[in-house]
Structures are given as structure tokens and as C-alpha cells.
Amino acid sequence: MKLSVIILNYNVQYFLQLCLQSVEAAISNIDAEIIVIDNNSKDESRLMVETHFPNVRWIQNTENVGFSKANNQAVKVAKGEYLCVLNPDTVIAEDTFTKLLEFAETKNNLGIVGCQLIDGKGQYLPESKRNVPTPKVALKKLLGNSDSYYANHLKKDEIGKVSIFVGAFMLLKQEVYSKVGGFDERYFMYGEDIDLSYKIEKAGFNNYYFGETTIIHFKGESTLKDKIYAKRFFGAMQIFYKSHFKSNVFTNVLVWLGIQVAKLISKRPKALNTVVNNYILISNKLVPKLQIALRESILVSKDINVFKSSTEYILDVNYLFFSDVIRLMRNSEQQKSVSFKILPKKSNFILGSQNSENRGEILHF
Known part of the structure; x- marks a missing residue:
């Protein structure tokens, strides 16, 4: 088998349903x-998968064992030469895996392949490609300077070597994953993707960013920017520094400072949603001539004036491709x-999702 797609789910039934639809199209x-x-x-995630996705293998845990341990569990039963660790709050294009696997086959000593991520508003997510967060780099980011935290030597549409990728999407060979011991189970959530990326690079493999394919990562569903998140993140960074860097006063002070800042995060005002005055449905339920003109004008043009301000576009994937x-x-x-x-x-x-800090919105009809 060529590929095993591993998705860790936790109470995101509706986002998982959309994700699985896109993955099934991509592996056809x-x-x-x-x-999963x-x-x-x-929630009713299991019932949904059993009803709508009978070919998906379901593994049920009786407790929340965290990101690292759960993914390691799934890898143990995976049959693919390649693994893709994927978040349930993602949408991938029909040709994503085809492009990445073709690229992977051209590389020797391949580590992780990552791709371009956008959020639920189409905004590029800079964590798509990151540098190793050394104590100095992390301190600068904590103080508001993220230039050296993100891998800005590559443009978002380019291809090249990058050290660190986000756990929302990682493609790699199963033998590489196993060689470095997979995800470190000391990390419950957050930081394990940094650790795995760095372990693979230290083992002599080359990690690549492939900016010629893009996926949606709603992000707010799996990464809420609150006090608990911040404490877990800086706790994870403490594990990372103890594992990969010599312990010293500087790194200890950095982690302490991060935790103190974390206590203030819950007091920040939440990101505001866009004001919506108009709704446009792009679907085959529209008048044929109108729907074709609307679809083509928006898909082909990069002129922002094509998009009407204060408007929410409802995209029907019964009609549109995920790409x-x-x-x-x-x-x-x-x-x-x-x-x-x-x-x-x-x-x-x-x-x-209108922003990457708060949970997405689900509307039934």
C-alpha cells in the first residue's frame, strides 16, 4: 500500500465529515x-463515519490520550509506505497527495514534506514553514519579532528545504517515522510536531516545504488560543529544550517568561468576526448561466474587486471541486x-471559520 492517512478526532464531527470527503476524493x-x-x-463522530464512510478504519480510545500517543497507536496498524498525519479540521485538494507523492519519489533521504496552509478565510498561515525554535528565536517571537521563527527564506508558493512543520499536515515515509521513534509521548498536545520535525532533521533526513499545493486548516477547531493552550504550549517547549538543548539559566527563564505571558492571554479580547451584509451561494442550484459566470470569474481572477465586501460566500462541494x-x-x-x-x-x-483563534461555526438547515 502506498499511503496511510491518519486523522486524530476529538469532538469535531462536522469538520471531520468534510475532511473525509476531501481525503476520499484525493486518494481515489x-x-x-x-x-481515524x-x-x-x-459527539456522534463514530456514527457519522460508520454511516457515511464505511471504508474508513475507526480506532476508538476510551480516554483522551493526547495527540502523540494516539497517532503512534494508529501508525502501528498503518499499512502504507507513506504516512500522512492530518488534522480533522482540514480540507485538501483532489491532487494534493498525487503531487506530493510524485515529489517525494524524486528525493533521496527524504524526511517530512509539508505544504501551504490557509485558514478559513483564505489567509496564508505562516506556520506552514518554520525554523527550529532555538531559545533565542523563541524569545524574539515572544517579544513580537517572528521574522526568524518562520522560514521566510522561501516564498509561500516555492519549494525548498525547511526544518519544522505543523502537525496539521505531515507527509513522510513510515520507515522514517519509525526510525526516530514517532511522536514523543511526553507531549500531550502542542510541540510534538516541532519535536518530530527536529528529530528527523537531526537524524540526517531532509524536510521539504512544497508550496505548489494548498490545503485549508480551519485551525480554531483544534487550537484555541486561550490560557490552557498557552500553558500547554510553553510546557511542551520546556520538554523540547530539555530534550534537544543544554539546560541553562537562559532557557529556564525563557520558559518561565512564556508561562507568565500565558496567564495574560485569556484576558485578551477575542478576534472579531467579519461583518456580513450579503450572502452568495455558488452552486448548481443557481440559474445555469449565472452560476457558470460567477464561478469562473471568482476562480480565475485574482482581482480583489471580484469579491464583494462584507459578503459571505457559501461554497457547495456537491458542485465545486475541493481544489x-x-x-x-x-x-x-x-x-x-x-x-x-x-x-x-x-x-x-x-x-x-472567520478567524483562527475561535471555534468555527456550523449552521444546520
């Missing part, structure tokens, strides 16, 4: 499997007052 011509491992969700949805959202990047909802296939709800 690949010898691949999908494994669930950390004791209380259409991603390209449309990317083309809106400069128009901040535009937002999106996606209508999954054969469903009675739409979902989306």
Missing part, C-alpha cells in the same frame, strides 16, 4: 487507506471583509 487513484483514531469524543474551493479562498486573501462557508456533499449543514 492511489492505493491508500484512511485511519478517536480520543473518546462525546476549486481552495483556489477561490486563496484568491480572496487580500479582501479582508470576505468570509466563507462550505456545504459538504449530501449534508444539511454548512460550516466555516
